Amino acid sequence: MSRFNLNKGDRFQLKKSEGLTKLQVILGWKGGADLDACAFLLNEDGVISNDADFVYYRSENRDEAFDKEKFGNKRLWRMKTHPMSSDGSVMGAIDDTGDDEDDAADASEEMYVNLDKVDGSVTEIVFCVTIYEEKTTFGSVNDPYISIINEETGDELCRYDLKEKFKNETAVEAGKLICDEEGEWSFEATGKGYTGGMQTLIDIYA
Numbered sequence: 521m522s523r524f525n526l527n528k529g530d531r532f533q534l535k536k537s538e539g540l541t542k543l544q545v546i547l548g549w550k551g552g553a554d555l556d557a558c559a560f561l562l563n564e565d566g567v568i569s570n571d572a573d574f575v576y577y578r579s580e581n582r583d584e585a586f587d588k589e590k591f592g593n594k595r596l597w598r599m600k601t602h603p604m605s606s607d608g609s610v611m612g613a614i615d616d617t618g619d620d621e622d623d624a625a626d627a628s629e630e631m632y633v634n635l636d637k638v639d640g641s642v643t644e645i646v647f648c649v650t651i652y653e654e655k656t657t658f659g660s661v662n663d664p665y666i667s668i669i670n671e672e673t674g675d676e677l678c679r680y681d682l683k684e685k686f687k688n689e690t691a692v693e694a695g696k697l698i699c700d701e702e703g704e705w706s707f708e709a710t711g712k713g714y715t716g717g718m719q720t721l722i723d724i725y726a
Contacts, residue, residue, distance in 0.1 A: 523667075524678040526709040532668070532678040534635070534697075534705040540677070541635045544669040547613075547649050547694055548628035550662035554652040557613045557629035558718070560725040561605050562644040568726050569641060572606035575631070576718070579603030583611060609637035610645060632671065633697065635705055645697040646710075646725065650718040651690045658686035658713060666694040668707050680709035689713030691721050 524532055534540045547557045558576035563569050572581035582601040591597040603612035613629035633645065647666060651657065658664070667679045680695055693712040699705050714720045 523676040526678055526680040526707075528680075528684070528709050528711045530680075531698075531706045531708045534668075534677070534707060536635070536704065539672070540670060540705075542671040543633040543635070543677075544671045545631040545633060545647055546628050546667040546669065547631070547647060547664075548626060548667065549649075549664040550626065553656055553661050555627070555629070555649045555661065556652055556718070557631060558648050558650065558721070559605070559610050559612065559631055560646045560648070560721070561607075561610060561638070561642045562646060562725060563641050564643050566644075566725070570606055571726075572604075573642075574722070574726060575603045575605050575610050575612040577603060577612065577614075579612065581606060607637055607639040607642070609634050609639070609642075635697075638699070643699050646693055647695055647697075648691060648693045648721055650692075650721065656690075658689045658692060661686070664692065664694070666709070668695075678707060680711070682711050684711050684713065686713045688715055690715055690717040693721075 549555060556577055560568055561573035568574050581604055583604045584601045586597050602614060611632040613631055664682045665679060668677045670677055691714040693710050695707055695709050697705050697707055
C-alpha cells in the first residue's frame with residue numbers, strides 16, 4: 521500500500537470500515553539528539569482528564585504494575601515497561617536515548633494506539649517530541665518526521681516530514697488524531713514548535 525505524504529495542515533482519514541483500528545505511530549529523526557516522545561489524550565475542553573492521559577517516559581501508569589521483586593526499583597521498572605494511558609488505548613515509547621548514534625544515524629520512538637479502546641470522552645490524541653538535553657534545541661535536530669502505520673499489516677498509511685525551520689524550540693507537536701462527531705478518526709499534520717520543553721506542553725494540555 522502506498523503512503524500519503526502530508527504537508528502541514530493536511531488530514532488523512534482513518535476508516536474503521538477498512539479495519540484501521542490498531543496504529544503504530546513512529547516519531548523519528550536523525551541521531552545526535554535525545555528526543556522523548558509523548559502523547560496527550562484530550563477531552564472536548566482541550567485538556568487531559570487525568571494524569572494518566574499524559575503518556576510519557578516517566579508515567580506512573582504502565583503496561584505492567586511495579587513489582588519490587590522483579591524490577592528492584594522504579595527506575596528499572598520504567599526502563600523496562602511501557603507508559604500507558606488510563607483507558608489502555610495508547611502505549612508509549614520506551615526511551616531511546618540515542619547515546620551511541622551520530623548525526624547521520626536514524627533514531628526513533630514508537631507509540632501504539634488502539635482506537636477501539638479510546639475512552640468516549642477523548643476527542644484528540646496529540647503526539648509530541650521534546651528535547652532532553654539542556655542547551656539543545658530543534659535547530660540541531662535533522663529530518664524529524666511522524667509516520668502512521670497500520671499495525672496489523674505493517675503498511676505505512678501516511679507520513680509527515682516536518683520541514684519547518686525550528687531554531688530555538690525545545691518541544692514540537694508533530695501531529696494529532698482527531699475524532700469527529702460520527703466517531704471516525706483522522707490524522708492531522710500540525711508541526712507546531714514551542715520553547716520551554718515538556719513543561720510548556722503540560723501547561724497547555726494539563
